[in-house]
Amino acid sequence: MNHKPRIKDIAVKAGVSPTTVSRALSGSGLVAEPTLSQIRDIARLMGYYPNISARNLRTQKTMSVLIVVRDIGNPFYLNIFKGAENAARDAGYSILMANTEDDPKKEADYFDMVSHGHADGMILMTGKMPHQCQIPEDTAQKVLIALEMIDGADFTHVIIDNEAASHKVIEHLVGLGHKKIAHISGPVPEGMSIRRRAGFENAMAKFGLPIPQDYIQRGAFSYQSGEEACRKLLQLDDRPTAIYAANDEMAFGAIRAAKTMGLSIPRDLSIVGFDDIYLADGFVPALTTIHQPCMEIGRCAMNRLLAHLTGENPKIETITIPTEIIIRETTAPPV
Known part of the structure; x- marks a missing residue:
């Protein structure tokens, strides 16, 4: 041709x-x-590309979707972006990355972009709604919440079951013979942190294991907070034989703290993370962690949002994507 x-x-x-x-x-x-x-x-094989400008004038659409996160530098989001971008491209949409840095004004501004027609829709992954922001009624069909459940938010959610995932961690550690298991949580009162901690506590109760005072340390989902929390746990008179960190970055920090205190992983201490970011398999030792199917989450979230935007499926619902535990080198039976 x-x-x-x-x-x-x-x-x-x-x-x-x-x-x-x-x-x-x-x-x-x-x-x-x-x-x-x-x-x-x-169309793809023939090298066809639509005239976006002309189409936008006809449809009054921007053919773009915002993906809103707290920290665009967090590697965890990479595969979610890839999955969402693949689905968006197939439908002729483009993605705009939006970084809030936990700034309430930025959070509200991105909602205003959707309300004022500067973007057709939004996938929100911050785990919270903006305060003091008037959200029009029709925005429910333009916003989808991914990763974190936001209680009281009447939008479609594409999430994982954080409590069930935590139960898998404890089941694995108990199966190895651990009875003294501690938890490094994320920041509270964030929903993700609360749900992962609740899953830990419920699983420990199910297996009849006590949670001694100070066996739950609060982190901030950062490497440094994981390192600090692990030091506190290892300084206890009756220190744990296993630690479950609520994300991989804190687990990496915990491994460093244990090593600097002369412990061998996993001989002296087992550590489990959450997320299965790309560094988890390459870390030394390779991290046992909960795998979130990020590509599938991104793909599902974008397809579901597009179904809202086109009117194909306006139903508001919660879609739960399953997780699995990936067993690597940081867990072993207690000595």
């Missing part, structure tokens, strides 16, 4: 009408599978 591919060229190749092609490539939700995927695949 010696000219720029057009919608009618794709229609001829797919054996459908130009109108059907236009609907498929616009993310209208009016074209069903397998025709939808067939048209998108043909």
